[in-house]
Amino acid sequence: MTNRFDATPAGLLAGKVVFITGASRGIGAAAARLFAREGAAVVLAARGTDALNRVVAEVRAEGGVADAVTMDLADSASIRAAVDRVEQLHGRLDGAFNNGATGQSQPGPLDATSDEDIDEQFAVNFRAHWTAMTAEAALMRRTGGGAIVNTSSIGSRRANTALPAYGAMKRALNSITETAAVTWAPHGVRVNGITAGGTATEMMDAWEAATPGIVKQLTAAIPMGRMAEPREVAEAAAWLLSDRSSMVTGAIVPVDGGAGA
Numbered sequence: 001m002t003n004r005f006d007a008t009p010a011g012l013l014a015g016k017v018v019f020i021t022g023a024s025r026g027i028g029a030a031a032a033r034l035f036a037r038e039g040a041a042v043v044l045a046a047r048g049t050d051a052l053n054r055v056v057a058e059v060r061a062e063g064g065v066a067d068a069v070t071m072d073l074a075d076s077a078s079i080r081a082a083v084d085r086v087e088q089l090h091g092r093l094d095g096a097f098n099n100g101a102t103g104q105s106q107p108g109p110l111d112a113t114s115d116e117d118i119d120e121q122f123a124v125n126f127r128a129h130w131t132a133m134t135a136e137a138a139l140m141r142r143t144g145g146g147a148i149v150n151t152s153s154i155g156s157r158r159a160n161t162a163l164p165a166y167g168a169m170k171r172a173l174n175s176i177t178e179t180a181a182v183t184w185a186p187h188g189v190r191v192n193g194i195t196a197g198g199t200a201t202e203m204m205d206a207w208e209a210a211t212p213g214i215v216k217q218l219t220a221a222i223p224m225g226r227m228a229e230p231r232e233v234a235e236a237a238a239w240l241l242s243d244r245s246s247m248v249t250g251a252i253v254p255v256d257g258g259a260g261a
């Protein structure tokens with residue numbers, strides 16, 4: 001005799017269509033693998049078509065449903081086209097993980113940060129999320145509601161002398177995350193953010209190359225004593241995108257090993 005506890009649990013995201021930006025590597029690629037394993041059909045977006053296709057092939061090889069769409073976060077029209085592509089593929093959107101971003105190409109100080117760096121940070125790390133959320137929420141509202149998660153950073157929480165433009169745009173992202181949550185709560189769209197701490201990805205490798213010793217310095221400030229693995233950040237996003245977080249909206253959730261505590 002079986003009881004309900006013997007049944008194989010359905011995946012956390014079973015039956016959902018989830019769009020993921022920055023899915024060609026790092027946290028976004030880990031999210032693609034995890035969300036697909038949890039039952040979602042995933043649509044992966046970034047600029048790097050070859051890298052996206054490799055992640056798509058991995059997910060399909062495991063029996064998952066995945067597609068790629070090439071998109072540049074600096075180009076608003078391409079973001080809207082990517083969300084349109086999701087509708088063409090699946091006719092609906094249940095979850096969006098707005099995770100793609102670029103590191104500051106030249107770390108601080110504040111008074112040495114170039115106009116080009118500020119413009120890029122604004123376009124890719126802030127305006128893109130505004131554009132993406134607006135398109136995603138419009139589609140979600142037509143197809144029964146959904147959930148959005150934006151990847152912010154521990155670097156948004158306080159003064160950020162190392163990455164001043166990046167920190168400012170991530171703090172602005174926290175603001176529109178909260179505003180979007182309140183705006184769309186009556187329409188069945190939840191919106192949350194994650195303030196990731198130091199995570200072992202190419203973005204961190206690039207920062208280490210520009211500022212040798214930064215990984216050791218950041219790790220020393222993490223009470224858990226190590227960087228996050230990309231999958232550990234994706235796990236928090238999976239829960240926030242799932243129906244298991246049905247009363248959570250407007251939250252900015254730290255995933256940082258205690259570094260911000």
Ligand SMILES: NC(=O)c1ccc[n+]([C@@H]2O[C@H](COP(=O)([O-])OP(=O)(O)OC[C@H]3O[C@@H](n4cnc5c(N)ncnc54)[C@H](OP(=O)(O)O)[C@@H]3O)[C@@H](O)[C@H]2O)c1
Pocket residue numbers: 021022023024025026027028045046047048049051071072073074099100101102124151152153154155195196197198199200201202203204
């Ligand atoms: N790693 C950390 O320690 C850390 C800490 C806090 C927060 N975060 C945040 O976590 C998120 C993921 O970062 P990650 O560490 O996984 O970085 P990553 O390994 O550098 O990956 C960044 C992703 O964003 C995409 N991307 C960058 N610029 C883009 C553009 N203009 N248009 C479209 N896609 C673009 C990249 O793909 P293409 O290059 O192929 O376009 C890639 O898929 C980001 O929001 C980052 O700010 C990371």
